Amino acid sequence: MHLLSGLILAVIIFAMMRPFLAGRPAIPIVFLILSSLTLLAKFPGDLLGMQFWAGAVGFVAILSAMLVVLHPNPMISVLFLILNLFCIALFYLMLQAQILAALQVIVYAGAIMVLFVFVVMLLNLKAEEGLRLTGGRQRSGALLLGVAFAGLMFWAIEHRRGLPYFRPGTFLEGFGTARDLGNLMFHDYILAFEAASILLVAAMVGAVLLAKRRLQ
């Protein structure tokens, strides 16, 4: 954990140094490399611990999620969203849910995000035309909703921690395998699964109908 907090601190100092050394990108990058090497030499044991990797992936996930919103270029925002979805797939892997991780990459990072890339490319947005929070009201509204959502998440995590299925030791044999997931989806929750698929088909037919009407 010392290694992770040290690295995070190094990245923050790196980000703060950058604007003061415009035109000399090498200096902060050399600083970043030197500080990471020093930290690695000091705490090499951390590299084998699950805690370090979970924290590192979480750090990258939060950083990329922030950059999705903050980056001025929409294309780069999309790329950071892909990175974020990858981090979530890694979390699934750490929780022994291999199939969920694979599906996360196939469906979200693979299929849906390709459409995002496609749309952004076709719209040909310039960096300056990117997403901007306009006006004070929108900004304060976003802030308020964000804080409310964060509070809700904290509350949920605090209250869920006591339940047994949040402890990795209580996982059943075969947890997270294709067979287990198939049983859940096509046996235990078949009705909800089918209802969701009908909903999706209806949404797709509706979208096609709307698009066609505009063409005529």
Next chain:
Amino acid sequence: MDPALLRVLVESGVKIGLLFGAVLTTVAYMTWVERRVSAWIQDRRGPNRVGPFGLLQPLADGIKFMFKETILPPHVHKVVYALAPAIVFVPALVTLSVVPFGPALRLFGRDVVMQVADVDVGILVVLALSSMGVYGIALAGWSSNNKYSLMGGLRSSAQLISYELPLGLAVVGVLMTSGSLRLSQVVAHQAEHGWNMLWQLPGFLIFLIAGFAETNRLPFDLPEADSELVAGYHTEYSGMRFSMFYMAEYANMITASALAVTLYCGGYHVPGLRLLGLSPAASALVQVAAFVLKVAFFLFLYVWVRWTIPRFRYDQLMNLGWKVLLPAALIHIGWVAFLILQGWA
């Protein structure tokens, strides 16, 4: 360090090193094979000057690529431009890690599986990684800031997405009979019940055609159709960055061939090998050799088709993908289900 962990790390490291070495050497020599075979098909001689039979030609090409200037055109998005070739190249190499290329062998007192990672969801890993290659091509087209590159990138995204569906649906047939996503189990099932190719010939053909489209090879090389798009998404690339796209194409061919062998042609299985009564080590060696030979046949097929069949038009490509292959793959799933219900597969 924990000795068990150390053993796993060393074993995986050796396997990864061997696999990378083998794949990169094959990639280099595939360029030579492609040029020699195309010359043969077109009644020419091909590269035969550097070394015996021109065998040192890939080495000469590699040195040339390295010493060429890597040009950074103005107005490109620098980071994405530099990242795109790597995004194409890495998934092409990593996919092979879940393919078993031989039976388990007893070495140094422990069973060594001839596979880098025997993942529980092997086929899904393959599909997930193959969908990552799309980004490299689309981003290469976008970041080059060139209309031909952008058109090539867009076409390629559309093509890869369209052909991923029949590819995945064809594989569903294999999953239904073998009852597992693990590639080693798929091979074991075929060794017991006969190769999937025999029972699922339509699925095999759909997989093969979609594989040609996924690797961007002729007759489906529309992303870089040179008569209309200059060179498509890699128009602006040069030097080592260009060669990464080039190597990725061949690495993808190797991956697609290895998958076709594993899923449909019995993997490393050789029919009737048990009757010969060889020692475990010798029979393992024969099986690995059989796997390599099968993959080599598919690689030859790729080259053969490239120099025989002309390129499709874009609308023909889309019609083939959505109106022929996709329904065919769905009907094929029904056929496999029928086979299983009858107890024939």
